[in-house]
Amino acid sequence: MRRPKKYQSGEATQYITRKAALKKLQLSLNDFRRLCIIKGVYPREPKHRRRAQKGSSELKVLYHAKDIRFLLSEPIVWTLRNYKIFARRSGRDRAVKDFRNLKRRLALFPELKIDHIVKERYPTFIDAIKDLDDCLTLLFLFSTFPSLRLIPREQSAMCRRLTIEFLHYIIAAKAIRKVFISIKGYYFQADIKGQKVTWIVPHYYPFKPHAKSEVDFKVMSIFVEFYTIMLGFTNFRLYHSINMAYPPQFPEGVMADSEDILKDESSFVSDRIAALNHELLRIDKQDEEDEDIEIDLELLEQDGDSKRVLKMKQEAQEIRKLKSLFKGLKFFVSREVPREPLVILIRSFGGKVSWDKTVFDGATFDETDETITHQIVDRPSMSKQYISRDYIQPQWVFDSVNQRNLLPTNKYFMGVDLPPHLSPFVDSKRETYIPPEEKALHDPSLIETHEQSDAEEDEEEEEDETAQNLIDAQLQAAYQEEKAEFDADMQNLDDNEEDGYEDEESADDDNEEMDEKEKKRLEEKSNMAVESGTVHKENKRAQHKNAVEEHRLQARMVKPRHRNLFRKLIREKQEKDKEQWLLKKKRKNIDQAEKITKKANKKKAKKIVQ
Incomplete structure (x- = not known):
C-alpha cells in the first residue's frame, strides 16, 4: 500500500485559495467578486489554517473547494467571460475607427440575467x-x-x-x-x-461624497x-x-x-x-373589516394548551386594535417636520395625513380644514392656532404606535420637554439596568412616583407630615383608650375587693380565683399596647463580607477543569454589575441636575412675581 503524501488529504484538499480559484474559473478579480456576491459564496475560516494552507503561515483568503466547483457549472460565468471579449473587440473597433461594426457590437451587448x-x-x-x-x-x-x-x-x-x-x-x-x-x-x-x-x-x-477607503x-x-x-x-x-x-x-x-x-x-x-x-x-375592493380573516381560536383550545391559546387570543385582539389606531383621525404636518416616516405610520394605521400644498406636492386637504384632529409641529410656538385640534410633537405618533394605544397629548404639546423615547426592541425582563420610565410602563403603580414636579413634591412632603401627625394622633388615642380601659378594670377590681371584705367568710376561694384570672387578663392587655417602632440598620460591611465568603466557598466547590469557565462567568457578572451601577449613577446625577435647575427657575419666577 502506497503511503499518502503530506497535504493530499484532510483540510488541505477541502480549501482553495482565491488565486487558485481565479485560475480555475478563468475570471478576473472583479468578475470573481461579482459572481461570489450574486451566488452567495463567501470566504471560510478553517479550523487549522496552517493545514488548510499546506504548511504556509501567510494569511490568505480561503474558499471551500466544493463552492468553487459549484461555481464552475454556473451559466453567468460565460456571460462574464463574454464581457471581456466584448471589451477587447469594441476597443479594437474604436481604435481602427470602425464605427459601423462598433454600433453592431453595442446592440449585441451581453446581458447578465440573474x-x-x-x-x-x-x-x-x-x-x-x-x-x-x-x-x-x-x-x-x-x-x-x-x-x-x-x-x-x-x-x-x-x-x-x-x-x-x-x-x-x-x-x-x-x-x-x-x-x-x-x-x-x-x-x-x-x-x-x-x-x-x-x-x-x-x-x-x-x-x-466619501473617500474610496471608507x-x-x-x-x-x-x-x-x-x-x-x-x-x-x-x-x-x-x-x-x-x-x-x-x-x-x-x-x-x-x-x-x-x-x-x-x-x-x-x-x-x-x-x-x-x-x-x-x-x-x-x-x-373589499371592506377593511372583511380583509381581516378572523380565526376561531376556540377550536384550537385543548386541555393542556389553554394558556397558550388565551395568549394568542390576547395578541390577536391587540393587533386588531393596533391596525385601527388612527382610524377617523386627520393629521396636518407642518413644514419643519420630517414627513416620510409620519406618512408611513399614519396611513398604516388608518389615519389621513396632509401638509402645505404650496410648499410640497401630494397634499390632500388644507390647514384650514376644521375636521383636522391633530397638527404635528416641531417648533416652540405658533402665531395662529385652532381650538378644535391638538398641537403635538412628532414623538407622540411613534410612542403611540409602540404602546399600541393613543397616549395623552399633554406630555407632547408644543415647547414641552418630551418624555424619553424608549426602544421597543429590548427585552422588558432583562437583567441589566432598566430606566424608571420603562418600569412605569409595565407597572402602572410606579407612574405617580416617577414623574413629579416641584410643586407636587412640596405637596407630598406636606402630606407626609400630616399623615405622620395623624398616625401619631391615632396611636396616642389608642394608647389613651387602652389606658382608660385598664384604669376602669383596676377600679372594678378595687370595688370587687371592697365588696369582698363584707363577705369574707362566705366566698374567699371564689375571689382568689377571680383575682388571678383578672390579673392575667390585665397583664396580657397591657402587653398588647401600641409602641413606637425602632429603625433596624443593616451592616453593609458585614453583608459584603458574607457575600465574599460565599463566593470563596463556591469557588472551592468548582472542579479544576471548570475553573476557567467559572472565572469567565464571574467576570461577565462583574462587568454587568459595573455597567448597571454606572447607568444608575448617571441617571442619579441627571435627576439631581434637573432638580437644581427646577429650584433655580422656581426662585427666579418668585423674584419676578415679587
Whole structure:
C-alpha cells in the first residue's frame, strides 16, 4: 500500500485559495467578486489554517473547494467571460475607427440575467421574506443617493421605485408593529406572512461624497443589483396576496423622474413622499373589516394548551386594535417636520395625513380644514392656532404606535420637554439596568412616583407630615383608650375587693380565683399596647463580607477543569454589575441636575412675581 503524501488529504484538499480559484474559473478579480456576491459564496475560516494552507503561515483568503466547483457549472460565468471579449473587440473597433461594426457590437451587448439565481437561493417565498432585512436596508439607503461614477441614476431610481412599492404594501396590509427613532435612521418592524422583518429608513441629508477607503460603492452596487431582482419578485407576490394591481399606477407627475426633479433634491424627496400619500388601485375592493380573516381560536383550545391559546387570543385582539389606531383621525404636518416616516405610520394605521400644498406636492386637504384632529409641529410656538385640534410633537405618533394605544397629548404639546423615547426592541425582563420610565410602563403603580414636579413634591412632603401627625394622633388615642380601659378594670377590681371584705367568710376561694384570672387578663392587655417602632440598620460591611465568603466557598466547590469557565462567568457578572451601577449613577446625577435647575427657575419666577 502506497503511503499518502503530506497535504493530499484532510483540510488541505477541502480549501482553495482565491488565486487558485481565479485560475480555475478563468475570471478576473472583479468578475470573481461579482459572481461570489450574486451566488452567495463567501470566504471560510478553517479550523487549522496552517493545514488548510499546506504548511504556509501567510494569511490568505480561503474558499471551500466544493463552492468553487459549484461555481464552475454556473451559466453567468460565460456571460462574464463574454464581457471581456466584448471589451477587447469594441476597443479594437474604436481604435481602427470602425464605427459601423462598433454600433453592431453595442446592440449585441451581453446581458447578465440573474433571475434563476434568485429562485435558486430562495426555493420558497418564506425564505425570501426571512432575508429581507439587509435587502430593504441597503435599497432604502441607495434610494437616497444621487448619480455617482459607480452608481448610475437608473439603479438609484429603481431602488426608489421598489422601496415605495414595498411601503405601499406595508400601508395597505397594516403590517407595521414597532418603530424607533435613532441616530442611524428610523427602525421599522413589520409582520409579513408571520415573519418579522426589520429595516432602517435613513435620515435624509444632502449627499456628502466619501473617500474610496471608507466605502467601496462598487461592491455595494453588486449587492444592490441582486437585491433589486429579489425585491421585485417579492413585491409581485405580496401585491397579489392582497388583491392589488402590480406594478402600481401612480398619478401623472408623480414618480416621473424628469430632469428637473432629478436635479433638485428637495423636489426629488417631495415626489417620493407624494407617491406614498396616494391610494393605489385594488383588483377586488373589499371592506377593511372583511380583509381581516378572523380565526376561531376556540377550536384550537385543548386541555393542556389553554394558556397558550388565551395568549394568542390576547395578541390577536391587540393587533386588531393596533391596525385601527388612527382610524377617523386627520393629521396636518407642518413644514419643519420630517414627513416620510409620519406618512408611513399614519396611513398604516388608518389615519389621513396632509401638509402645505404650496410648499410640497401630494397634499390632500388644507390647514384650514376644521375636521383636522391633530397638527404635528416641531417648533416652540405658533402665531395662529385652532381650538378644535391638538398641537403635538412628532414623538407622540411613534410612542403611540409602540404602546399600541393613543397616549395623552399633554406630555407632547408644543415647547414641552418630551418624555424619553424608549426602544421597543429590548427585552422588558432583562437583567441589566432598566430606566424608571420603562418600569412605569409595565407597572402602572410606579407612574405617580416617577414623574413629579416641584410643586407636587412640596405637596407630598406636606402630606407626609400630616399623615405622620395623624398616625401619631391615632396611636396616642389608642394608647389613651387602652389606658382608660385598664384604669376602669383596676377600679372594678378595687370595688370587687371592697365588696369582698363584707363577705369574707362566705366566698374567699371564689375571689382568689377571680383575682388571678383578672390579673392575667390585665397583664396580657397591657402587653398588647401600641409602641413606637425602632429603625433596624443593616451592616453593609458585614453583608459584603458574607457575600465574599460565599463566593470563596463556591469557588472551592468548582472542579479544576471548570475553573476557567467559572472565572469567565464571574467576570461577565462583574462587568454587568459595573455597567448597571454606572447607568444608575448617571441617571442619579441627571435627576439631581434637573432638580437644581427646577429650584433655580422656581426662585427666579418668585423674584419676578415679587
